[in-house]
Amino acid sequence: MELLKERQDQIHRTGEEPFALVCNKDSLAGAVSQRACVFCGSRVVLYPIADALHLVHGPIGCAVYTWDIRGALSSGPELHRLSFSTDLQELDVIFGGEKKLTAALLELIERHKPKAAFVYATCIVGIIGDDMEAVCRAVEKETGIPVIPVQSEGFKGNKRAGYTAACNAMGRLIGTGYTADISPYSINILGDFNLAGEIWMIREYFQRMGVEVVANVTGDGRVADIKRAHGAALNVVQCSGSTMDLANLMEKEYGVPSIRVSYFGVEDMAQALYDVAAHFDDPAIMDKAKELVAEELQILLPKLEFYKKGLAGKKAAIYVGGSFKAFSLVKAFRLLDMEVVMVGSQTGTEEEYRELAEITDPGTIIVDDTNPLELTSFLEEKEVDIFVGGVKERPIAYKLGVGFCDHNHERKEALAGFSGMLNFAEEVYRSVMSPVWRFT
Amino acid sequence: MSKNPPKNYISTTNACKLCTPLGASLAFKGIEGAVPYLHGSQGCATYMRRYIISHFNEPIDIASSSLSEKHAVYGGGPNLKLGLQNVTRKYQPKLIGIATTCLTETIGDDVPGLLKEYEKEFPGVKPLLVPVSTPSYNGTHMEGFHDAVASTVNALAKAECKATHGVNILPGLVSPADIRYIKEITTDFGLPATILPDISDTMDGPVTKTYEKIPAGGTPLADIETMPANKASIEYGHTMSDQSGGRILQEQFEVKNYRQAMPMGIVATDLFLATLTEIGGTSIPEKYRAERGRLVDSYVDGHKYISGKTAIIYGEEDLVVGLSAFLAEIGVIPILCASGGKSGKFAGEIEKATGDILASQPQVFEGMDFFDIEKLCEELQPDLIIGHSKGAPLARKLNIPIIRVGFPIHDRLGGQRILHLGYRGAQYLFDLVVNAVIAKKQDDSPVGYSYM
Ligand code: SF4
Ligand code: SF4
Numbered sequence: 001m002e003l004l005k006e007r008q009d010q011i012h013r014t015g016e017e018p019f020a021l022v023c024n025k026d027s028l029a030g031a032v033s034q035r036a037c038v039f040c041g042s043r044v045v046l047y048p049i050a051d052a053l054h055l056v057h058g059p060i061g062c063a064v065y066t067w068d069i070r071g072a073l074s075s076g077p078e079l080h081r082l083s084f085s086t087d088l089q090e091l092d093v094i095f096g097g098e099k100k101l102t103a104a105l106l107e108l109i110e111r112h113k114p115k116a117a118f119v120y121a122t123c124i125v126g127i128i129g130d131d132m133e134a135v136c137r138a139v140e141k142e143t144g145i146p147v148i149p150v151q152s153e154g155f156k157g158n159k160r161a162g163y164t165a166a167c168n169a170m171g172r173l174i175g176t177g178y179t180a181d182i183s184p185y186s187i188n189i190l191g192d193f194n195l196a197g198e199i200w201m202i203r204e205y206f207q208r209m210g211v212e213v214v215a216n217v218t219g220d221g222r223v224a225d226i227k228r229a230h231g232a233a234l235n236v237v238q239c240s241g242s243t244m245d246l247a248n249l250m251e252k253e254y255g256v257p258s259i260r261v262s263y264f265g266v267e268d269m270a271q272a273l274y275d276v277a278a279h280f281d282d283p284a285i286m287d288k289a290k291e292l293v294a295e296e297l298q299i300l301l302p303k304l305e306f307y308k309k310g311l312a313g314k315k316a317a318i319y320v321g322g323s324f325k326a327f328s329l330v331k332a333f334r335l336l337d338m339e340v341v342m343v344g345s346q347t348g349t350e351e352e353y354r355e356l357a358e359i360t361d362p363g364t365i366i367v368d369d370t371n372p373l374e375l376t377s378f379l380e381e382k383e384v385d386i387f388v389g390g391v392k393e394r395p396i397a398y399k400l401g402v403g404f405c406d407h408n409h410e411r412k413e414a415l416a417g418f419s420g421m422l423n424f425a426e427e428v429y430r431s432v433m434s435p436v437w438r439f440t
Numbered sequence: 441m442s443k444n445p446p447k448n449y450i451s452t453t454n455a456c457k458l459c460t461p462l463g464a465s466l467a468f469k470g471i472e473g474a475v476p477y478l479h480g481s482q483g484c485a486t487y488m489r490r491y492i493i494s495h496f497n498e499p500i501d502i503a504s505s506s507l508s509e510k511h512a513v514y515g516g517g518p519n520l521k522l523g524l525q526n527v528t529r530k531y532q533p534k535l536i537g538i539a540t541t542c543l544t545e546t547i548g549d550d551v552p553g554l555l556k557e558y559e560k561e562f563p564g565v566k567p568l569l570v571p572v573s574t575p576s577y578n579g580t581h582m583e584g585f586h587d588a589v590a591s592t593v594n595a596l597a598k599a600e601c602k603a604t605h606g607v608n609i610l611p612g613l614v615s616p617a618d619i620r621y622i623k624e625i626t627t628d629f630g631l632p633a634t635i636l637p638d639i640s641d642t643m644d645g646p647v648t649k650t651y652e653k654i655p656a657g658g659t660p661l662a663d664i665e666t667m668p669a670n671k672a673s674i675e676y677g678h679t680m681s682d683q684s685g686g687r688i689l690q691e692q693f694e695v696k697n698y699r700q701a702m703p704m705g706i707v708a709t710d711l712f713l714a715t716l717t718e719i720g721g722t723s724i725p726e727k728y729r730a731e732r733g734r735l736v737d738s739y740v741d742g743h744k745y746i747s748g749k750t751a752i753i754y755g756e757e758d759l760v761v762g763l764s765a766f767l768a769e770i771g772v773i774p775i776l777c778a779s780g781g782k783s784g785k786f787a788g789e790i791e792k793a794t795g796d797i798l799a800s801q802p803q804v805f806e807g808m809d810f811f812d813i814e815k816l817c818e819e820l821q822p823d824l825i826i827g828h829s830k831g832a833p834l835a836r837k838l839n840i841p842i843i844r845v846g847f848p849i850h851d852r853l854g855g856q857r858i859l860h861l862g863y864r865g866a867q868y869l870f871d872l873v874v875n876a877v878i879a880k881k882q883d884d885s886p887v888g889y890s891y892m
Contacts (some may be wrong), residue, residue: 037483
């Protein structure tokens, strides 16, 4: 397939040329990028905070397309599952939306009694120039809850900029809660969004090790926990793209160090627990971590055998939001004796792609911010058996007669942790081994 | 219309409408060789693709100008032109349907002007460029849909085409299954039809083993050009603006336009088929008399289970009008008709569609969201909820059966195959309604009946 010239430097083939890949550049006009916008990035990160009000300031679309789109579960309040909008109309656009925003905030805070409110700026708000800071300050004063503007105008960069805006917003909550009763062996979990209940599983692992979890950022998140997150001894950051900024901010302002982990795949999950234990430098914690891993593996590995037998040698392609997750997926497929032939992400960094190039087999395609036509040509060229991606990628795979595993925000299966690895194997198996491909 | 109008809230919660360019994109998807293109920032296009994919389970490529901050300040013209070139090169489309977004409307990009410049700057063979203005702070996806159709007619229909003997059908937003059925009907009536738009293949295609850049199907461009030569147009719906495709054909080319309610249920379908016979000068084929007969037979078989049951209906105004007529004629009483749209014509159309059957009119409200609907629903305690899948959380909360129709269906498979129109659609919906009531009774009962 002929590639758009401007796209060539965002694609790399492992081993066939020295590593070079351009990323974090604006999507090309007319290329049908799979990317979303700044607002999407912010919304994705903050949305699982279940007792906060999430008000989208803008015309209706931006809010309605994000209504309950993710599988981020809550053990309590479910305010995050509602879609609130100021639904700007023509007159608001002409005369400014500040009055409407104030009134909407007061109305919704009165109605739902949230613990905090996040107000998301959309493109149009950036243009009409509403002073969201001032509105939020005034409403905060009147209602007594934190009201925080999120500077997420869609056009001001890509999803990554949205992560930063979200982290800045959370930064305003952190440092305002009571911390004296927090254990010295304590962590915050950053970058897990409790899709299909994953954070509950991870929290349980840490509890078994004797480590206290102060705040979930943000899966099953609560405003009060985030306010006291600075009292934790360590930030454990997953999916580095989305919450790394917050970890950096907390390190700078409160001296909380951070480590990067991944909970996908057996190796990375175990490593995450060991890294946390090692940080606390307490043999008891490390012993418990080892015990836990041993126990879980004893349950898991025999069960994986069945799937490995069917899947060995099958080819996988990966296209996910952040490239950090891609690492774990590459390893997870290896554990199943499968071959990864393409890896890509919407928002990876050059460093991450370089590392990917190092750990993948020769010939593997590495790609940044791709589009349906490119994806198709890669899937065809590599004769892929299963494609891992999000909803937008699913019909592409299916049209080509390729299996699919949803590894995005909408998934209903927990894929993290040890039992998540089993779910992952099962899901891949269910798709790859289905008899329906005979007819395609 | 309203008995207790809901309090006028300032905020919108769980909207019962979508934004304008989404409707335009769907309409353009029903045109042969067309690629929808949004002049705006990247996010809008990606979100809409995601939203549409989750219903149809089909790929949908919507291109975008991908405007960033500097374009927002200096104008999106250069990116629009670059985007059009790239789409042309990669997709080789026959037509690019260019919808604006809130952003480009607000910064004041003059798209028709920019397209003129583009034509000059890049001479040579190019796809047809059809712009439509779709700011979302003004209207819903239905306005976007109808306006895209109108713009297409405006751009393509030609005065000097030979008279044909066919009919134009402008169905609005209906399912691929509906369109396939309309085709079957018009073919059986011996009346060649130009259906605009036609998403029956493009949004419900077979497995291809390769990715078709632009899936086959859609209304052929040549047929759109000759729409003025057809005998008449039938346009479903009464709530769209006066500047609709059918009206344009009538005003500019004197093609008689029949505006009718969506043919849902017996009464509305009778009218549709009668209109076809009037236009074509033929009689109703036996097949449809038989379909109607079986439908009436089933109405009789099932009437007692549903007679007097109450329902709330929500969604696009014209769809709700159609559903109200259908429900009224089977003995289910609509008690609330709600839409996020604001045509100003909603209550009047409901009255026209149901007035001769219903003893009293339902509450009918425009500009509703699901917060309002839920409040009224709690108060009204209906037996059934009918609409797209966004009412499912509400139905679950209140433990009321929901019948999924229209767009979007995000929590079930096969939204694109739901048949709403004609006798066959009524048959399908009727069985659904009756069985939903029976299932509810069965589920709630300690007995667990083995017979109805
Ligand atoms: S900005 Fe307008 S066009 Fe874009 S998603 Fe929001 S409402 Fe729709
Ligand atoms: S208008 Fe802006 S913020 Fe809203 S979806 Fe579009 S790109 Fe994102």
